[in-house]
Amino acid sequence: MPEQGDARDHQHIVRSFDEELKALSGAIVEMGGLAERQVADALKGLVEEDIELAARVIERDARIDELEERIDQDVIRLLALRQPLAIDLRMIAMALKISNDLERMADYAVSIAKRSQRLSEQADRKPMQSLPRIGQSCLAMVKDVLDAYVERDAEKASAVWHRDREVDEQYTSLFRELVTYMLEDPRTISTCIDLLFVAKNLERIADHATNIAEKIVYIIHGTHINRPRHEVE
Amino acid sequence: MVTTTVPTATATVSSSAPVSVKMSARNVNLWYGTKQALFDVNMDVMKHRVTALIGPSGCGKTTFLRCLNRMNDTIGSCRVEGDIRLDGLNIYDPSIDVVQVRARVGMVFQKPNPFPKSIYENVAYGPRIHGLARSKADLDDIVEASLRGAGLWEEVADRLDQPGTSLSGGQQQRLCIARAIAVSPEVILMDEPCSALDPIATAHIEELIDELRKTFTIVIVTHNMQQAARVSQYTAFFHLGKLIEFGPTEEIFTRPLEQMTQDYITGRFG
Numbered sequence: 001m002p003e004q005g006d007a008r009d010h011q012h013i014v015r016s017f018d019e020e021l022k023a024l025s026g027a028i029v030e031m032g033g034l035a036e037r038q039v040a041d042a043l044k045g046l047v048e049e050d051i052e053l054a055a056r057v058i059e060r061d062a063r064i065d066e067l068e069e070r071i072d073q074d075v076i077r078l079l080a081l082r083q084p085l086a087i088d089l090r091m092i093a094m095a096l097k098i099s100n101d102l103e104r105m106a107d108y109a110v111s112i113a114k115r116s117q118r119l120s121e122q123a124d125r126k127p128m129q130s131l132p133r134i135g136q137s138c139l140a141m142v143k144d145v146l147d148a149y150v151e152r153d154a155e156k157a158s159a160v161w162h163r164d165r166e167v168d169e170q171y172t173s174l175f176r177e178l179v180t181y182m183l184e185d186p187r188t189i190s191t192c193i194d195l196l197f198v199a200k201n202l203e204r205i206a207d208h209a210t211n212i213a214e215k216i217v218y219i220i221h222g223t224h225i226n227r228p229r230h231e232v233e
Numbered sequence: 234m235v236t237t238t239v240p241t242a243t244a245t246v247s248s249s250a251p252v253s254v255k256m257s258a259r260n261v262n263l264w265y266g267t268k269q270a271l272f273d274v275n276m277d278v279m280k281h282r283v284t285a286l287i288g289p290s291g292c293g294k295t296t297f298l299r300c301l302n303r304m305n306d307t308i309g310s311c312r313v314e315g316d317i318r319l320d321g322l323n324i325y326d327p328s329i330d331v332v333q334v335r336a337r338v339g340m341v342f343q344k345p346n347p348f349p350k351s352i353y354e355n356v357a358y359g360p361r362i363h364g365l366a367r368s369k370a371d372l373d374d375i376v377e378a379s380l381r382g383a384g385l386w387e388e389v390a391d392r393l394d395q396p397g398t399s400l401s402g403g404q405q406q407r408l409c410i411a412r413a414i415a416v417s418p419e420v421i422l423m424d425e426p427c428s429a430l431d432p433i434a435t436a437h438i439e440e441l442i443d444e445l446r447k448t449f450t451i452v453i454v455t456h457n458m459q460q461a462a463r464v465s466q467y468t469a470f471f472h473l474g475k476l477i478e479f480g481p482t483e484e485i486f487t488r489p490l491e492q493m494t495q496d497y498i499t500g501r502f503g
C-alpha cells in the first residue's frame with residue numbers, strides 16, 4: 001500500500017490541486033491548534049481561577065466554528081471540481097470528519113470554561129486537586145494527535161489511540177473520588193457535580209482525539225484500526 | 234490446461250470475489266515487429282462483470298483488449314505469445330476458427346462506425362452471415378431484440394430503413410452495440426466507447442453497460458478514470474506494456490496497493 005509520505009514526494013501534474021490540498025491540511029492544522037489552545041486555556045482558567053481567561057475561551061469559539069464551515073466548503077468544492085481518488089480522496093473526506101471532531105472538542109472546552117466561572121465562586125478547592133492530572137493526559141493526547149496529523153505519522157496516531165484507555169481509567173477513578181467527597185461532606189455536592197461534568201468533558205475530548213487518530217491511520221493506510229466492539233462506547 | 238486461479242506474475246491482486254472466470258490470459262507477450270508491446274500479462278476476466286482497462290496512452294491496454302478476440306491478427310507485423318482462453322478454450326490454437334472467436338467475443342470501437350446501410354441492415358448483417366435466422370420474421374425479431382437490448386428501439390422503431398449514419402453520435406454508438414449483440418456474443422470488448430460522445434449520450438451508454446453485463450461479459454478500455462470507477466467491477470492498470478495492478482474497482486480507486494497505480498489515478502504521473 002502506497003502511503004501518504006510517498007504521495008507527498010510526488011507532485012500532482014495540476015499544481016493548483018497540490019496547493020488546494022495543502023491549504024485544506026493547513027486549515028485543519030490551524031483549527032487543531034486553536035482547539036488545543038482552547039482546551040489548554042479552559043483547564044488553566046479552571047485550575048488558576050482565572051475568570052477572564054475562561055471568558056476568552058468562550059469568545060474564541062466563534063473562530064473555530066468559522067474554520068469548520070470553511071473546511072466544509074473547501075471539501076465540497078474539491079470533491080466537485082477535482083473528483084479525487086485514492087489517498088487524495090481519503091485525505092479530503094477525512095478532513096470533513098476531523099474538523100467535526102475538532103469542533104466538538106472546542107465545544108467541550110467552552111463547557112469547561114463556563115463551569116470554571118461557576119466553580120471560581122466556590123470556597124472549597126480540595127476536590128479539584130485530581131483534575132489537572134486527567135486534564136494533562138487529555139491535552140497531551142490532543143497535542144500528539146495533531147503532531148501525528150502534521151507529520152502523517154500513523155504510528156504516533158496509533159499510540160494516541162491506545163492512550164484513550166488511560167484517560168478512561170483516570171475518569172473512573174476521579175468519579176469515585178468525587179463521590180467519596182460528596183458522601184463525606186454534602187456541602188461539596190454542588191462543586192463536585194460541576195467537577196464531574198468537567199471530568200466528563202475532558203474524557204470526551206480524549207475520545208475525539210482518539211477518533212482523529214483513527215482517521216489519520218485511515219488516511220495513511222486506507223484501513224481502520226480494529227477496535228473491539230465493547231470499547232466503542 | 235492452465236488453472237483459473239487469480240494470477241500473479243506481474244500484478245498485485247487486491248482480493249478475489251467468488252465469481253467465475255470467463256476469459257483468462259497467461260504470460261501474454263506481444264510484439265509489433267521487434268518492439269515488444271505487452272510483457273507477461275496475467276489476468277482473468279470475470280463472467281457477467283465489467284472489467285475496465287486503464288493506463289496512460291501507449292500502455293498496452295488497447296493492444297491487450299484486441300488480443301482477446303484476435304483483432305491483432307489483422308496487423309501483419311504483430312506476434313502474440315502466451316495463452317488466452319475463453320471458457321478454457323485456447324483462442325490462439327491453430328484449429329480455432331477466428332471468425333467464430335469474434336462471433337463469441339464482439340467489439341465496439343471508439344468512434345461509432347455504422348455500415349453505410351439502413352439501421353435495420355446494420356443489425357441484421359451479422360445474424361444473416363452467421364446463419365442465425367431461419368426466416369425474415371426470425372431476423373426481424375433478432376433486430377428488434379438487439380435494438381431493444383441496446384436501448385435504441387424506441388428511438389428508431391419507425392425509421393429502420395433510414396441510414397445508420399443519419400443517427401446522432403450517441404445513437405450511432407448504441408447502434409454499433411446493437412450490431413455487436415445481434416450475433417449473441419458472450420463477451421463484448423469496448424474500446425473507449427464514449428470518447429466521442431457528450432455527457433448525456435455517455436450516461437446512456439454507461440447505463441446500458443450496466444444492463445448488458447447481466448447477459449454478457451464486458452471488457453472496456455477507457456481514458457476516463459471516473460468512467461472506469463462508475464461502470465466496472467474490476468479494474469486493471471497497465472503501464473509500459475505491463476499489468477501493474479488488477480483488482481476490484483472499489484479498491485483500486487480508494488486504496489490501490491501499488492504506488493504507480495496511485496500516482497496515475499491521482500494525477501501525479503510524469
